[in-house]
Amino acid sequence: MPGRRETHILVSVMQASFARRWFLAGSAAGGVALAAGLGEAAAQAPRVQATSTSSPPNLVLLISDDHSVPDLGCYGNTHIRTPRLDQLAREGMRFTNAFVASPQCSPNRSAIFTGCTPHTISTSRLHTPMPPWETTVLDLLRGRGYYTGIFRKHHQGEDFQRKLDFYGDAKAPFTAFTNALPAGRPFFLQFGSTDPHRPYSPGAVTPPHDPAKVTVPAYLPDDPDVRKDLALYYDEISRFDTECGELLDLLRSRGLLENTLVIMTADNGLPFPRAKGTLYDPGLHVPMIAWWPGKIAQGAVREDLLNHVDLAPTWLAAAGIEQPAKMQGRSFLPLLRGEAYEARAAVYGERNWHDTYDPMRSVRTAQFKLIFNARPELGYRPSWDLEDSLSWAAIKRWGRRGGLTQQQTRLLETSRPALEFYDLHKDPAEFDNVIDRPEYEVEVLRHRALLSDWMHATYDYLPPLSRQANPGDPTTARGLVPPAL
Numbered sequence: 333m334p335g336r337r338e339t340h341i342l343v344s345v346m347q348a349s350f351a352r353r354w355f356l357a358g359s360a361a362g363g364v365a366l367a368a369g370l371g372e373a374a375a376q377a378p379r380v381q382a383t384s385t386s387s388p389p390n391l392v393l394l395i396s397d398d399h400s401v402p403d404l405g406c407y408g409n410t411h412i413r414t415p416r417l418d419q420l421a422r423e424g425m426r427f428t429n430a431f432v433a434s435p436q437c438s439p440n441r442s443a444i445f446t447g448c449t450p451h452t453i454s455t456s457r458l459h460t461p462m463p464p465w466e467t468t469v470l471d472l473l474r475g476r477g478y479y480t481g482i483f484r485k486h487h488q489g490e491d492f493q494r495k496l497d498f499y500g501d502a503k504a505p506f507t508a509f510t511n512a513l514p515a516g517r518p519f520f521l522q523f524g525s526t527d528p529h530r531p532y533s534p535g536a537v538t539p540p541h542d543p544a545k546v547t548v549p550a551y552l553p554d555d556p557d558v559r560k561d562l563a564l565y566y567d568e569i570s571r572f573d574t575e576c577g578e579l580l581d582l583l584r585s586r587g588l589l590e591n592t593l594v595i596m597t598a599d600n601g602l603p604f605p606r607a608k609g610t611l612y613d614p615g616l617h618v619p620m621i622a623w624w625p626g627k628i629a630q631g632a633v634r635e636d637l638l639n640h641v642d643l644a645p646t647w648l649a650a651a652g653i654e655q656p657a658k659m660q661g662r663s664f665l666p667l668l669r670g671e672a673y674e675a676r677a678a679v680y681g682e683r684n685w686h687d688t689y690d691p692m693r694s695v696r697t698a699q700f701k702l703i704f705n706a707r708p709e710l711g712y713r714p715s716w717d718l719e720d721s722l723s724w725a726a727i728k729r730w731g732r733r734g735g736l737t738q739q740q741t742r743l744l745e746t747s748r749p750a751l752e753f754y755d756l757h758k759d760p761a762e763f764d765n766v767i768d769r770p771e772y773e774v775e776v777l778r779h780r781a782l783l784s785d786w787m788h789a790t791y792d793y794l795p796p797l798s799r800q801a802n803p804g805d806p807t808t809a810r811g812l813v814p815p816a817l
């Protein structure tokens with residue numbers, strides 16, 4: 333049973349949580365109050381009023397595949413060569429706190445295209461195609477006259493691809509799109525590179541990056557093979573940068589960049605152990621740059637929390653199309669335009685089936701992150717593309733020798749805690765789990781309530797951390813983690 337002080341805190345948190353849900357349920361508009369973050373992913377996301385626009389902007393998405401912050405020059409990686417994206421950031425807005433909805437490829441891409449969290453639209457399992465009954469942002473744009481095209485990877489299945497006006501595979505030159513584009517039509521174009529996804533082989537760029545100069549993250553051992561692996565990852569990011577430049581040059585030469593919002597981001601974090609497929613920041617924290625001449629201040633850097641579910645609402649708002657009630661994200665168009673904008677208080681993450689069934693949920697605020705491991709009896713398991721990597725082999729080799737740090741050794745343990753809580757200001761690497769420290773008790777409870785509310789509001793299929801049926805009762809709320817855990 334909880335002590336008196338803990339009960340008081342818990343009841344306060346749960347009452348606040350319940351009051352907020354009641355308010356949301358009674359508020360037809362939803363809207364501004366949700367910007368505080370608790371229910372912002374819920375169905376009542378702020379609606380953007382359709383605005384008349386005589387010249388809707390073209391929309392371009394440049395998306396890399398398995399790529400985290402800080403691995404662009406403009407994010408502080410001093411060795412990687414990404415001149416074109418660095419230029420894009422200098423001429424546009426760079427976001428330092430953009431996060432994916434899921435650290436998995438197809439689930440997160442489905443979130444980008446629908447503005448909904450993957451479990452809400454049944455796409456949480458890796459490789460699940462876009463359900464034919466879901467309305468995507470491309471459907472809505474097409475309905476308003478946009479010409480929609482994708483080059484290469486979208487990972488949403490054949491039905492999704494058939495609905496596009498244009499699709500170009502890896503052999504198609506970028507001119508195939510510009511030649512096919514009907515004159516005078518606004519367009520949405522995604523360049524979906526498969527860089528820097530594994531497998532790696534030398535030769536992506538000349539000269540290659542020097543393994544001696546890469547930055548080895550603290551969660552990996554500083555090993556020659558890890559350095560070689562990271563240099564190959566850098567090489568593919570450079571190749572992506574070059575191709576982005578080629579596409580932008582082509583669009584400019586055809587006069588197609590004059591009223592165009594370009595967004596660059598990545599679909600999930602880097603393909604290394606403790607990154608892709610995990611809810612630690614290296615799995616969730618991705619680069620994001622927005623460029624729109626005359627509309628976005630040049631060289632702006634914003635720290636606001638953003639999630640990939642916010643992209644579709646932003647594109648709709650830019651095109652003057654009303655956001656459907658089902659979309660859970662929030663438009664950050666006002667932020668781009670330098671207008672009044674209330675930042676999110678929290679972003680949420682989910683991992684589900686990805687070679688193994690290892691469901692997890694997370695909530696991240698500016699200072700803290702809570703991770704819920706729904707199968708704590710499992711140890712860390714990399715996805716199969718990482719299992720064959722030089723880096724995973726190095727971790728296992730160092731583990732046998734006993735040379736890993738205490739934090740790195742956790743990758744080889746056979747179980748994990750059900751709950752992890754990190755103070756990101758003091759511990760940005762998320763090494764020091766403070767879930768049981770008394771000084772964090774209030775924040776832990778607040779984040780448990782945030783995560784529970786979000787899971788409940790978004791029709792999650794995992795048991796929420798707090799009992800929703802009777803939120804004011806501390807004895808039932810005490811059963812925060814289901815007995816099976």
Ligand SMILES: [Ca+2]
Nearest residue numbers: 397398437599
């Ligand atoms: Ca990916």
